[in-house]
């Protein structure tokens with residue numbers, strides 16, 4: 001099959017002919033029809049997640065396609081069925097798997113990280129990782145559900161339960177942030193979106209954001225946000241940028257007993273959180289990691305019922321993956337870029 005292969009960190013991926021994956025007894029092979037591009041792919045390609053990546057490697061963890069081959073024990077799935085690859089291959093036995101938190105499995109292997117991913121013609125996975133959907137839905141829209149939609153959904157349903165009618169502040173109106181805006185609106189929140197690009201903020205407004213703040217243009221973003229919340233601040237901050245400045249600003253804008261969810265991350269830095277604010281305001285700071293398979297099933301249902309609209313703004317062929325990576329790296333994209341077959 002053809003695949004885009006990372007042979008060396010910090011180098012363009014190579015469009016290569018590699019062996020077709022063969023399914024084990026409990027596995028399936030998916031013809032990849034669409035594969036979303038995530039900013040985590042930049043971290044992978046630049047070697048910032050090199051502890052998890054063995055070269056040569058095929059990245060890509062937002063995958064949709066149809067089943068072309070299945071192992072002899074796979075009886076509940078049919079050839080040709082359309083579905084999403086839930087990217088976390090979990091052990092099913094550890095305390096996290098047993099409590100339905102397989103996103104935190106201690107024996108995890110992930111498609112596009114420890115295992116080869118979706119920037120290829122075919123991908124192999126355990127049959128249990130296949131999440132079917134109504135075949136009327138376009139592949140590119142469904143591909144991005146496992147992370148770009150599933151991650152903010154997990155943050156807003158499992159890490160914190162969004163209080164209806166209360167203000168939520170979202171940093172970063174990109175691939176994940178635009179879906180966070182849609183989800184928070186659907187759940188009845190007032191949404192404040194912050195970014196440094198007017199185009200991204202316009203997209204956030206289209207997704208329903210009530211107030212959009214350009215952090216490069218506003219003289220006093222904290223003042224602006226506190227003013228629209230009656231001086232109290234927001235109940236929840238979703239930090240999707242992974243920077244100290246936005247974490248600090250988020251804490252400043254947080255209401256007493258509010259929660260800051262750190263969704264963006266930078267593996268090379270630590271963030272500083274002031275003791276005195278945690279103490280005086282009883283603040284909570286929480287991490288969030290992709291989503292569970294159940295979250296993905298719920299998100300599929302939201303999209304099938306038209307309640308959430310996947311924000312795929314561009315599609316490119318597999319051979320142009322390096323161009324797509326550059327566009328994400330240089331923050332030239334709005335929403336998600338999807339690689340199509």
Ligand SMILES: [Zn+2]
Pocket residue numbers: 038039040041061147
């Ligand atoms: Zn991702």
Ligand SMILES: [Zn+2]
Pocket residue numbers: 090091092093094095096097098102104105106107108
């Ligand atoms: Zn496990």
